[in-house]
Amino acid sequence: MRLKTFPGGIHPHDEKHYSASAPISNLPTPERVIIHLSQHIGAVSSPTVKVGDTVLKGQVVAVPAGFVSLVQHASISGKVTKIGKFLHPTGAMSMGIEISSDQQDQSVELHDDPDFMSLDPDELIARVSAAGICGMGGAGFPTHVKLSPPQDKPIDTVILNGVECEPFLTSDYRLMLERSEDILHGLRIIMRTLSAKKGIIGIEANKPDAIKLMQKLTAKEKDLSVVGFKLQYPQGAEKQLIYAATKRKVPAGGLPMAVGVDVQNVGTAAAIYEAVRYQKPLIERVISVTGPIVNTPMNLLAPIGALYSDLLKHCGGVSAPIGKAISGGPMMGFALPSLDAAMTKGSSGLVLFDEKSARSMQEHTCLRCAHCVDICPMNLMPSMIANAVKYNDLKMAVKGGLNDCIKCGSCAYVCPAHIRLVQWIDTGKIRYAEAQRNK
Amino acid sequence: MNTQDRLTVSAAPHVHDRTTVKNVMWNVVLALLPALAFATYYWGIRALLLTLTGAVTAVVCEALIQKLRKVPITVHDGSAFLTGLLLAFNIHAGAPFWLPILGAIFAITVGKQVFGGLGNNPVNPALLGRAFLMASWPTQMTAGWVAVKDSAMSGLNDLTRIATDLQSLSPKAYELVTSATPLKVAQTLRDSNFVADINAQAGGLNLSGRIFSSLTEMDTLKSLFWGNIGGCIGEVSAFALLLGAAYLLYKNIIGWRIPLFYIGTVFVLSFLFGGIPGAEISMMLPFFHIFSGGLLLGAFFMATDYTTSPLTKNGRIIFGIGCGLLTIVIRFVGGYPEGVSYSILFMNVMTPLIDKLTMPKAFGRVKK
Numbered sequence: 001m002r003l004k005t006f007p008g009g010i011h012p013h014d015e016k017h018y019s020a021s022a023p024i025s026n027l028p029t030p031e032r033v034i035i036h037l038s039q040h041i042g043a044v045s046s047p048t049v050k051v052g053d054t055v056l057k058g059q060v061v062a063v064p065a066g067f068v069s070l071v072q073h074a075s076i077s078g079k080v081t082k083i084g085k086f087l088h089p090t091g092a093m094s095m096g097i098e099i100s101s102d103q104q105d106q107s108v109e110l111h112d113d114p115d116f117m118s119l120d121p122d123e124l125i126a127r128v129s130a131a132g133i134c135g136m137g138g139a140g141f142p143t144h145v146k147l148s149p150p151q152d153k154p155i156d157t158v159i160l161n162g163v164e165c166e167p168f169l170t171s172d173y174r175l176m177l178e179r180s181e182d183i184l185h186g187l188r189i190i191m192r193t194l195s196a197k198k199g200i201i202g203i204e205a206n207k208p209d210a211i212k213l214m215q216k217l218t219a220k221e222k223d224l225s226v227v228g229f230k231l232q233y234p235q236g237a238e239k240q241l242i243y244a245a246t247k248r249k250v251p252a253g254g255l256p257m258a259v260g261v262d263v264q265n266v267g268t269a270a271a272i273y274e275a276v277r278y279q280k281p282l283i284e285r286v287i288s289v290t291g292p293i294v295n296t297p298m299n300l301l302a303p304i305g306a307l308y309s310d311l312l313k314h315c316g317g318v319s320a321p322i323g324k325a326i327s328g329g330p331m332m333g334f335a336l337p338s339l340d341a342a343m344t345k346g347s348s349g350l351v352l353f354d355e356k357s358a359r360s361m362q363e364h365t366c367l368r369c370a371h372c373v374d375i376c377p378m379n380l381m382p383s384m385i386a387n388a389v390k391y392n393d394l395k396m397a398v399k400g401g402l403n404d405c406i407k408c409g410s411c412a413y414v415c416p417a418h419i420r421l422v423q424w425i426d427t428g429k430i431r432y433a434e435a436q437r438n439k
Numbered sequence: 440m441n442t443q444d445r446l447t448v449s450a451a452p453h454v455h456d457r458t459t460v461k462n463v464m465w466n467v468v469l470a471l472l473p474a475l476a477f478a479t480y481y482w483g484i485r486a487l488l489l490t491l492t493g494a495v496t497a498v499v500c501e502a503l504i505q506k507l508r509k510v511p512i513t514v515h516d517g518s519a520f521l522t523g524l525l526l527a528f529n530i531h532a533g534a535p536f537w538l539p540i541l542g543a544i545f546a547i548t549v550g551k552q553v554f555g556g557l558g559n560n561p562v563n564p565a566l567l568g569r570a571f572l573m574a575s576w577p578t579q580m581t582a583g584w585v586a587v588k589d590s591a592m593s594g595l596n597d598l599t600r601i602a603t604d605l606q607s608l609s610p611k612a613y614e615l616v617t618s619a620t621p622l623k624v625a626q627t628l629r630d631s632n633f634v635a636d637i638n639a640q641a642g643g644l645n646l647s648g649r650i651f652s653s654l655t656e657m658d659t660l661k662s663l664f665w666g667n668i669g670g671c672i673g674e675v676s677a678f679a680l681l682l683g684a685a686y687l688l689y690k691n692i693i694g695w696r697i698p699l700f701y702i703g704t705v706f707v708l709s710f711l712f713g714g715i716p717g718a719e720i721s722m723m724l725p726f727f728h729i730f731s732g733g734l735l736l737g738a739f740f741m742a743t744d745y746t747t748s749p750l751t752k753n754g755r756i757i758f759g760i761g762c763g764l765l766t767i768v769i770r771f772v773g774g775y776p777e778g779v780s781y782s783i784l785f786m787n788v789m790t791p792l793i794d795k796l797t798m799p800k801a802f803g804r805v806k807k
Contacts, residue, residue, distance in 0.1 A: 007802075012454060091448065167454065239803060252803040323447055330453040337448050351453075358447040364460055365558035369745040373752065374694065378802045381750060404801035409452030416458040417558075423450035 003205055005230040006240040008377035010410045012233055012331070014206050015167040019290040019297035024174050026301050027314055029101055033305030034086045034342035035061055035072050036096040040134040041141045042068035047097055053080045058108035058281050061097050070142050071132040074099055075283040075303035077106040087341040089308075089327035091334045096342065099305070116277045121193045124276055128193075131275030133282045133345075137161060137172075137236070137265035138328060140346040143272065146262060147193045153257040155194040159245055160187050162203040162210065162266040163229060163236035166329025169349040171286040172266050174299040176203070176210040179270050180217055186269030187224070189276050194262055199224045201266075202245050205231050233331060234408040238263050240377050252404050267348075282345055287311065291326075291352035293318045302343065308350050309339040323358025326351040331409045364417035372411035372421060378404050382411035382421045389428035394435060397428045405429070460557070464517030466692055470683030471524060471740065477666050477676040481587040482532035486672045490527040493539035497523025500547040501556075508552070518557050522546050525565035528673020528736060529780065530572070533585040538576065542568040562787040563744050566780045584620070584669050592669035594621050594662035595653050609640035616650060620669045621731045625654060626776040628715050648718035655721040663730035670732070677730040684739035693743040696755040697762075701738040702729055704763025712771055734766065737779035747787040754790075754797040761786045 037045045045062035055061060055074040062072040078101040088094035113119070119127075129144035149155060160183065164172040176183060187199045201218070203211045203226065211228050218224040227245050229235050239250045241263060248259040256263050264272075267285060274280040283304055290297040295316035302311060308325065312318070326333040327341060330351055343350075372382040380401030388396035402425065411421040478486040501519035505512045514520070523543040530539055549571075550564030551557070573580050586592040591599040598605060598616045606613040615627055615637075627633055634647040653659060662668050666676030673680075687693045709728035714720040729735070742748060742762050749758050762782045769778025 010456070012456070243802075249803050251805070252801055254803070321445070323445075324449075324453060325446055326453055330451075332451050333453065334451070335446070335448045335453060337446060353453070355445075355447075358453075360447065360449050361455070361459075365556070367460060367463075367558050367745045368748075368750060369463070370694070370750045370755075373750050373799075379799045380801055381799065384750065399798065401801045404804070407451075413452050413454065414456055414458070416460050416463050418455070418459070420450055422452065426450065 001211070001228045003228045003230045004244045005232050005235065006244045006377060008375050008379065008410070009232040009234060009240070010375050010413055011231065012167050012413060014231065016170050016173070016206065018168065018292070018294070019170045019288050019299055020173060022170075022174070022298050024178055024286050024299045024301050027303070027306060027311065029076055029103065029105055030303070030306050030310045032078075032081070032098055032100045032307070033075050033303055034096040034098050034307070035074065035305045036086070036088055036094055036342065036344050037062055037072065038088070038094050039072070039140060039304075039344040039346065040070045041139060042066065042070065042145075044095065045070055045072050047083055049080050049097065051080050051083060054078070054102075055080060055099060056106050056108050058110075058283055061099075068142055068145050070134055071130065071281075072097075073132055073281040073283050075305050076101045077104050078102040087336070087338065089334060089336070089341050089344055089347050091327075091336055091341075096305075110278045110280055113277050113279075117188060117192065119276070121195075124189055124193045127276045127279055128272055130279070131271070131281045133268060133271050133275055135265055136267040136271065136285060136345055136348070138332070138346050138348060140344070143264070143268060146264070147190065149194070149257045149262075154260060155196045155257060155262045156260045157198040157200060157246060157262070158187060158190050158194060158196045159241060159261060159263045160199070160201045160266050160269055161236055161241055161263055162201055162207075162214075163241060164207070165204060165233045165236040166331050166333070166349070168290050168351045169288050169329050170290070171288045171299050171348050173207050173210055175267055175270060175286055176207070177213060180213055182270045182273045183266050184217060184224070185277070186264075186271070186273040189272050190262065190264055190269065191223075196262065197223060200245050201226045202229060202241055203227070204229045204235055233410060234377055234406070237377065237406050237408055239406070285343075285345060285347070287343060287347050288349040289315045290349065292357070293320045293322065293352050293354045295319055304345055305342045307339070308336070308341050308343065311343070311350055312339060312352070318352055320354040322352050323355035324353040326353070331413070332407065361418040363419055366419060367417055369416060371414045371416065375410050375414055377408060377410060378406055380404055382425065383419070385428060386419060386421045386424035389424045389431070392431075394428065394432055398432065402428050402432060460518070461516045463692055464521050466690060467687065467740065468517055468521050468524060470686045471528070471673070473679035473682045474528070474673050474676060474736070477679040478532065478672045481666055481675055482585060482672070486532045489530060489532065489534060489536065489539055490524060490672060492536055493527030493530070493543045494520045494523035496540045496543035497526070497547050500544050501552065504548060504552045505556075510556070513557070516557070519547060522551065522564045522568075525673070525741060526568045529565065529569040529671050529733065530580070531584045531669075531671050533583040534579060538572060538579055542572045545571045558746050560746055561790075562784050563741055563747050566741060566784050569780050570784060586669050587667050587675070591617060593617070593619055593624050594659050594668035595624065595650070596658055596662065596667075597656060598650065598653055608644075609637045609646055611640060612637040612646055612650065620776065621654065621659070621663065621727070622770065622776040624650065625727070626770070629771065631716075634715070634717070645717055647715070651715055651718040652721065655723040655727050660723060660726055660730065663727070668731075673736050674733045677735050680735040680739060684735070687739065693739065694755065696752065697742050697748060697759040698738040700756050700759025701742055701762045702734065704760050705729060705734060705766055708763065708767040712767065728770070732777040733779040737783055738762070741780075742783050742786070747790060749790050749793045749797065751794055751797040751799055753799070754793040757793050757797065758786050758790065761789065
């Protein structure tokens, strides 16, 4: 197989060995979960329950507040004990519904529709929407919106993102190995809703068994293909993935549909399958709990809203004091102030580092070595943008590509002066948004 | 969990490839050690001592200034040591010891610290130091050069072997062949009065053509490659410099664009314009121009200086071509036999302009 890739990028150690061989296992029902009202891009969901209400597993607890919004379900059965601010995996405090378990695990009734592929596209989208599915790779864009592109933007290709280019994370990898058929059913459903003619499953070369398995399963299907990618970060970033797989360039500021492509994470595809066939809401997902100090790294199927501290306890705790707890992968994930955060639909991993690896490095003056310019996958000038932001020259920052930055972190990864390039660029993005509002 | 209140919160990414400024600078110093070893082998301990004098002066000078400026002393990062080392590499082995001392002081103070230190200097400090020495003490910089043991300064060993015959034939030609560096020989042969003189002295023989063709003989090129020639301390062996350059390229510390386009430009232009009337142009002429003088030292170790070369990829190509063009212009029509350091200094000054004109278009943006 000829491996494909995109221009630019870096080669961090993949560190998948900690958890790659751990099969998906269930987290026992935790004592409490927190269903965040903002697990997605778009309007915050509105709660439909109040403190004291009893809820079943799978019951709606919050409804969408608009089209680009999401329905939320209880992920365990029990009692609503608090509605208020809780620690979000992005590190901020955010509104959520706390449910305390009754240990009964009583679920709403599920149906089985073996003939789901004959359902009409509108019904398919309705079921996805009712299940509260958003992108499970991290960004969390509501999936029903992505499946309803405007009429003038026909989609011909669906790409399933099985790249998982973040170091350490293995949840998508295990899912591809253990639930490959569900993922392919999900892909078929997505293709049907969009009337897309081609389906591509993109997987990086460090997961050869997943590539082989998917190739075997799609061998007889002419419209599906498996594309292997060279190991290169950020291969899983939407624009880089589309370019690597199809050579199409998404225009700056545009969405994948502009080039006739729809990208979905493999986990999202599996959730779509369950939502359509069983009308099962998205109330659980696979999350990797890993890192050099985790005693038993695992890939856990855990209810949405489970606390990170409960996940870690189940993995046998840590072998050294925790220095940094990262929600997501180490390239783009968020460092948490504590493990009290509750996972959301986009939580793909919890990575733990000891105190030594957590130590932050002193920022030096820029040497102008241009390593950041050489590897930027968006072909920007990161050091120039950061400098412009530092001196409050937003016009210059925009010229350097402020608004094109995808915040993949490659520049900061290679900077010998340890300049916090992403942080500076992010600051610039916030200041720019403020300046636009005040215009 | 009692550790939770001590968790570090910082912006992504949370991993790093572990390179540091210190690491980069000392690696460049390491890459220059083969050249220093060759120079010490050829010229003895004096070359080593001159080099260390330059490097240590630079370090002490930087530390003192940082103390005066009340900023953290960062001499352990190796950048001052490297500047002093490169400056001394641009001095010949017969120079007095105060030369690298004054040069290093100038390089660090006027070349680097007045602008705010590492990362802020507009031109390469070591080259600025060299230019300062050339302007202030041209005699000490150019006279009293020492020939490498068991070899002629010019590397023209075939001609020095018949030196007595040559002396009786043409005293002027004899002096040239035995006392000048290879590039000086090449430059002098471009002077038509000189050529007429020696050919007349030789009774109408094409002596100039004979000397010119010996510049590109295998024997001469071998001397240039290994370093059996006169020159500055750091320039002596092309082989040693290429060894160090290969290491830096492999470690991804320097990029390929500047050296490739710099050397490539010199290669092409020296072939096209390197000839003199009355002599055949050899296919080996470009190699003569690449291996002689400071070109390899300049192209791999000075033009690639991070702070003073362009950020953009296309900018670095333009920078390399510009350096090559100017080097050839100075070597062929200028007043000096060698032009590497002035061309790099000139292109250093052009760097902000080049960056401005070569800003890349973001992925997915259409060219206007």
